[in-house]
Amino acid sequence: MGEPQVSRLGAGWTSSEWIIPASPTTPLAVPRPVIATLGLVNNHDYSTIPIDATAAAALAADGLRFELVDNSENGNFPVWLQAVTRGFFGERMSPEALAARQKTAHLRRNSGVYDNTAADAAVPVGTAASWPSDLTIPGHSTIPAWAISAITVSPTHRRRGIARAMLDAELRTARTLGYPIAMLTVSESTIYSRWGFAPSAMAADWSIKTARAEWIGPRASGRVHAVEAEHLRTGGLELVDRVRLATPGQISFSGVLWERILGLGVGSESSAKKLRFLRYDDASGEMRGFAVYSIREEEPPAQAILELSYLVTATDDAYAGLWRHLLAMDLIGEIRASDRSIDEPLRWQIADYRSAFKSLERDHLWTRILDVPAALTARRYHAPGHLVFDVRDELGFAAGRFLLTISSDGTAVVGTLTGDIPDDADAVALTVNELSAIYLGGVSPVLLTRAGRIEELTPGAAAVVELCFRSSTTPWLSIWF
Numbered sequence: 099m100g101e102p103q104v105s106r107l108g109a110g111w112t113s114s115e116w117i118i119p120a121s122p123t124t125p126l127a128v129p130r131p132v133i134a135t136l137g138l139v140n141n142h143d144y145s146t147i148p149i150d151a152t153a154a155a156a157l158a159a160d161g162l163r164f165e166l167v168d169n170s171e172n173g174n175f176p177v178w179l180q181a182v183t184r185g186f187f188g189e190r191m192s193p194e195a196l197a198a199r200q201k202t203a204h205l206r207r208n209s210g211v212y213d214n215t216a217a218d219a220a221v222p223v224g225t226a227a228s229w230p231s232d233l234t235i236p237g238h239s240t241i242p243a244w245a246i247s248a249i250t251v252s253p254t255h256r257r258r259g260i261a262r263a264m265l266d267a268e269l270r271t272a273r274t275l276g277y278p279i280a281m282l283t284v285s286e287s288t289i290y291s292r293w294g295f296a297p298s299a300m301a302a303d304w305s306i307k308t309a310r311a312e313w314i315g316p317r318a319s320g321r322v323h324a325v326e327a328e329h330l331r332t333g334g335l336e337l338v339d340r341v342r343l344a345t346p347g348q349i350s351f352s353g354v355l356w357e358r359i360l361g362l363g364v365g366s367e368s369s370a371k372k373l374r375f376l377r378y379d380d381a382s383g384e385m386r387g388f389a390v391y392s393i394r395e396e397e398p399p400a401q402a403i404l405e406l407s408y409l410v411t412a413t414d415d416a417y418a419g420l421w422r423h424l425l426a427m428d429l430i431g432e433i434r435a436s437d438r439s440i441d442e443p444l445r446w447q448i449a450d451y452r453s454a455f456k457s458l459e460r461d462h463l464w465t466r467i468l469d470v471p472a473a474l475t476a477r478r479y480h481a482p483g484h485l486v487f488d489v490r491d492e493l494g495f496a497a498g499r500f501l502l503t504i505s506s507d508g509t510a511v512v513g514t515l516t517g518d519i520p521d522d523a524d525a526v527a528l529t530v531n532e533l534s535a536i537y538l539g540g541v542s543p544v545l546l547t548r549a550g551r552i553e554e555l556t557p558g559a560a561a562v563v564e565l566c567f568r569s570s571t572t573p574w575l576s577i578w579f
């Protein structure tokens with residue numbers, strides 16, 4: 099079976115416009131005039147977008163400086179990166195690892211908060227990073243999203259509003275640049291709701307007891323090869339980049355995030371030694387998937403544990419081929435697969451349903467809509483409808499009453515509604531958090547209504563919103579960023 103045909107949508111925008119698909123075959127150009135006023139020279143030059151003046155003023159009132167990091171060769175990027183690593187309780191990075199990261203530093207907009215009165219004033223007491231990335235949304239489409247990461251505040255400066263200032267700044271910058279949505283993955287799920295973020299794609303760790311997991315799924319037509327990481331460096335990334343368009347919640351990535359999967363980053367040699375790689379080729383010899391794993395040996399007589407850190411497949415045939423191979427490996431008693439989808443076909447491909455279970459299910463991708471009309475018109479819908487959303491947003495970006503009209507082909511138009519709710523519309527009231535949660539089609543509006551998070555303004559509206567918004571592919575993000 100060939101790969102599903104998906105379009106590369108939303109990926110080809112330039113400094114003067116970006117492309118949101120009106121349908122998989124008709125791209126719609128949405129002007130981004132603000133870019134020019136911010137002096138953005140080309141569509142890779144994000145690192146020089148000026149610091150948000152409001153946040154800088156708020157921090158200055160507390161004696162702190164908020165500045166862009168100098169990503170150039172002799173700039174302060176290495177000191178900033180060491181501070182990020184410390185913030186996440188990591189080890190100090192080696193000079194070699196810092197030098198390697200320096201090469202791609204310019205691809206992110208890195209910023210720091212500095213305290214002139216600190217013992218080492220060159221070390222930032224707060225850090226943030228952001229960059230544009232394409233987020234897959236229902237309908238085999240993507241939307242340009244503002245990815246935020248590296249949010250750390252030194253314990254010496256905690257709880258005095260530094261994270262608040264940096265997050266406010268990121269959202270204002272993203273909105274000013276015209277990004278309709280911001281996104282992040284979080285270390286704690288208690289922090290980001292106050293900025294309008296909500297989990298929209300979940301993830302799970304799976305455990306499979308191999309002795310009980312007799313394969314009853316399809317017999318794959320291709321072949322599994324044991325390979326080295328270098329064999330996947332280019333072709334593997336190309337595959338990941340194609341496959342992401344089939345699953346809402348996946349994002350475009352490369353560079354350090356890709357090298358981390360394969361263990362190719364400078365400084366990760368010792369953990370990378372354990373990694374093993376499998377490649378799946380279809381009957382014609384074309385690569386259709388790969389898996390990355392390591393083996394953890396237990397004291398005999400226990401059997402070893404196979405830790406599956408990444409598995410990506412372009413076809414159901416490749417999925418079956420790789421999983422069947424993994425389950426059949428000798429001396430392995432258990433497979434632990436991390437950061438997988440909460441809905442794995444595997445569960446229906448083994449004889450004992452209970453031999454595969456989720457050891458952890460959690461929030462993973464958090465999204466935050468900044469521009470309701472742009473976000474809602476970008477995706478496709480499951481059913482036609484007239485929906486009204488009364489959106490509350492404390493930060494103001496997404497607040498308003500919006501009418502979403504979905505055609506029978508799944509495309510939609512959105513307008514601001516100044517008057518009453520039309521008689522034929524199904525209406526709900528919610529905050530930007532709930533709208534962001536349901537956006538990818540994986541979080542149930544009916545559930546959120548039962549939880550008291552969505553209010554029905556017309557009877558039965560939540561069920562209609564659910565029917566329209568649902569995604570036939572469960573949203574999932576396969577990486578941390």
Ligand SMILES: CC(C)(COP(=O)(O)OP(=O)(O)OC[C@H]1O[C@@H](n2cnc3c(N)ncnc32)[C@H](O)[C@@H]1OP(=O)(O)O)[C@@H](O)C(=O)NCCC(=O)NCCS
Nearest residue numbers: 185249250251256257258259260261262283284285288289
């Ligand atoms: C989480 C962290 C960034 C907070 O920084 P901070 O400067 O102390 O936060 P602020 O003082 O700006 O607080 C902003 C708001 O977040 C809340 N908050 C801060 N840390 C929180 C936490 N760990 N859990 C829940 N709420 C938190 C504050 O109470 C405050 O709420 P309010 O504005 O509604 O009153 C910082 O503690 C840190 O660096 N932790 C380790 C790294 C980390 O977890 N980073 C997050 C990566 S996803």
